[in-house]
Amino acid sequence: MNALNQVLTNLDNNLDGAIERLFELLRIQSISTDPAYGPQCVLAADWLVKDLQSIGFDAKISPTAGQPMVLARHEGPAGAPHVLFYGHYDVQPVDPLGLWRTPPFEPVVKEGSDGISKIFARGAADDKGQLMTFVEAMRAWKQETGGLPVGVTILFEGEEESGSPSLIPFLEAHRKELAADIALVCDTSMWDRQTPAIATSLRGLVGEQVVITAANRDLHSGYYGAAAANPINILAQILADLRDADGAVTLPGFYDGVAEVPAELRETWKNLGRDDAALLGEVGLSVPAGEKGYSALEQTWSRPTCEINGIWGGYSDPGFKTVIPAEAGAKISFRLVGDQDPDKIRKSFRDFVTARLPKDCSASFEEHGGGRAIQLNYELPELEKATKALKDEWGRDTALVAMGGSIPVVGSFQSMLGMDSLLVGFSLSDDNIHSPNEKYDLPSFHKGMRSWARIVAALAE
């Protein structure tokens, strides 16, 4: 029995323990977007440090202006490559809480109607369950062989869900400690339940909040209605103006740096077989809502977009209140592709809003993160090694996919540390990421650990 087989057997035999450890982490309410949960973020970081220390890592909490980082290191054999593993311990808010069938921070394993066991909890898939696949693989290697096949630095962030404000200063200050041959990031999905995937392109992001202020107080909409500027009316008009009738974003300069996907690649994507009915059908929709002339897959993988992620103003409780509120606001995200420049787009958006304000109204803006789109190099030797390791585990070729989501850290690894990233993840499209009843299939967790055990072995070769 070679070392890898011993490690895989170890992972099979210790699955219950791995679930127990993951449950401990899932019980910590580490919501980073809401300052009230700051102490819980610290608890999660501390839990991870202790767990990594128990494996034999040199691990510590590294404070930032926001939530702390976890930074850990374990040397590999002399001459072996060194990898930087990234994950995030923070999770999304849980509202609307009423839609959860089990409490979000009381993890349970339940069998689904498909006969597959699933772990239900906020963060089960995004990203606590995923990051623990790597940690468990390292634990098994250490237990079976007394060491790791490669050198490993681990970076766990606590602000991924809130725009990663501390990440760039942290990378800047820790360039040397973070130096590695390649980054491994576990925050993405499989192609489907049977087929592993590596994401080779990611959309970028510009997150913005705008609040429009009109009168100096809330007004009675009978006495003032029509004559007084209504910030909700104004906000709705401006937000509607952001897209034209064909679904294109109207910000000046928005499409600078956006290239059409080559016909050949479009054809490859088409052959993946996830058509509009399949992609949208599983969330109860049927009509691609983005730019005309693109399939739903193309819209999410290769086209930029503008989404309103939140809106508020006036009276929204039961009943009715004839009020013209003094202010109204929205949170808006732009997803970027190609060479779109986040800074230029943020400025263009702010100019767009400001130019449309009546002169007796004002707008204030708040930045919520941003990052360029990413395109990985298909020739990377590590990509070939990881692809082969994944085939050994899953028995299928790895799908090389684009991703609609943004993982700003990948861009920063590239631009600041000169490091490519392998994006390997095991979540599924029905995992309810960012939604009530988030889950992670038990096979994702179990075979995810086994996959990482194989990948680090492959990278060492």
Add this chain to the structure above:
Amino acid sequence: MNALNQVLTNLDNNLDGAIERLFELLRIQSISTDPAYGPQCVLAADWLVKDLQSIGFDAKISPTAGQPMVLARHEGPAGAPHVLFYGHYDVQPVDPLGLWRTPPFEPVVKEGSDGISKIFARGAADDKGQLMTFVEAMRAWKQETGGLPVGVTILFEGEEESGSPSLIPFLEAHRKELAADIALVCDTSMWDRQTPAIATSLRGLVGEQVVITAANRDLHSGYYGAAAANPINILAQILADLRDADGAVTLPGFYDGVAEVPAELRETWKNLGRDDAALLGEVGLSVPAGEKGYSALEQTWSRPTCEINGIWGGYSDPGFKTVIPAEAGAKISFRLVGDQDPDKIRKSFRDFVTARLPKDCSASFEEHGGGRAIQLNYELPELEKATKALKDEWGRDTALVAMGGSIPVVGSFQSMLGMDSLLVGFSLSDDNIHSPNEKYDLPSFHKGMRSWARIVAALAE
């Protein structure tokens, strides 16, 4: 000393007692739009019944499907006219609570920077303070003369701030008890601090709530952004489409029944001296936001409008959440003038929304009240008598004004009971109706009582 003078002196001498009684009523948190406050509405109704009984009225709580009505009666001298007085004991919600300088349900009298004492509390002006001006006038008449100069029926409603759902069935069932020569309604404003006003026209109202549903769950805006229908984007587009670039409402048929104000009346309004700078300046605005070509006064008094009174969807707490929510909603009110038909406009709005929905989305609607616009007859003999009585009290001619707000009960009195209404009120434009720090000037309260004492005497002549 004639009877009226005795009554006026009584009111002057008993002002402290009147304030104490009003404070008792203001302490009751009778918010009708929020079902949680239902029991407080019953308490307010009960308090009024007991107070009216103490004056000598035959008073009772009259249950409805919603909040109870207060119905009270006191006969007048043989051959004297009989009046129906209307007010409402329910109040608006108090949010945003943080902006109140004193707790909304702990009334206080404080001197303003203008040296005038003011009563601060939710409902101080709308409508508890106003309805008590009439009750106190009746109490003084009874104390001084042992009777009232006219027959009086009092109707206090508890759902005026939530669309008056029980009003029409109640009027239908109590036509006989409510029969009177004229209705007196105290829920309107003075022209300014020195000049009394009677409102001779009122805008009508259509209140609607719409919720747009897209995907079967909240989605990650990275994975699905562009391709998946975003109900906030859709809602913003539809709401923006409700008005054109010139501020006109675009609903088909919306302007049916809207007549231009005669040039002569526009001229009269112009001469009132409340120009755009004056009307909008006091709330921190300067640009009339309604239809082009009309002054702010004309927009609120004579033009229909569409206002978004509330909007919600997605994530609105601190931080950011890259979510495409499953649903988003808004509360919208249309203010009507002339012969605009509320039912047709409601239907036109629902058709307008439905026609603009992508086929994989749906909308649900909830009705929140409605009523036609009102135009009173300038030839009404009671109007002349009331005008004279108000001049005796205030020393100035009464301004006959239009009103942007809606008091649906006036339309129902006209259409169902064949009764005209005199709209006499003493609130001021800076009373913060429906806003934090609602107040009622002490002179409004005091001279309001005296005004009613005079008006009922004049009506008896």
